[in-house]
Amino acid sequence: MEVTEGEVFEIARNAEIKAKEAYEKLASITKSDIIRNELLLLAREEDKHREIIEKMAERFRSEGEPKKIELKAMGEFRVIADRMAEAIKKPDVNLDEIYEIAMEAEKVSEKLYRELASYAANEKTRTLLEMLADMEATHYAILKRQYDYIMRYPELYKEEFYDQLMKDINFNF
8 A cells, every 4th residue: 555654654643542542441341450550551652652653743744745655564554443443432342352453453553663664764763663663562462461361261351250359369478
């Protein structure tokens, strides 16, 4: 898919906003304080990514004539951003579905940022985009660990059982 630099930044900015909203929504429905805190951390990081992208977009706007670039990951990126937007609007959010979409979004974001890095005009921009890609890979790993845990112990996250379990645990050593 061929897009201008401005379009890339706008799409990436919107995807970071949707990811932040998704993590906040997931945090609001999970029973686990540990997972809630990790999700809120991811939400804050996505907000930082948005800020970085906005600064980069501003810089590129001031550097003259926009050029079209061919990005293989852009089609995937748009599709997953739309899926995420739809999933978090549902009144009866499915925790599994949101996690699956969020994990896919992190993978696609990583791919997009790596591809963008190959078009970077200077080393500083390339490094920044590669750093964003690495952060997205880390986010994927966090989500995957949480997802595996939720799939392994679904009763802890989908029932009142978690709250009761936490009350009943006795940590006498």
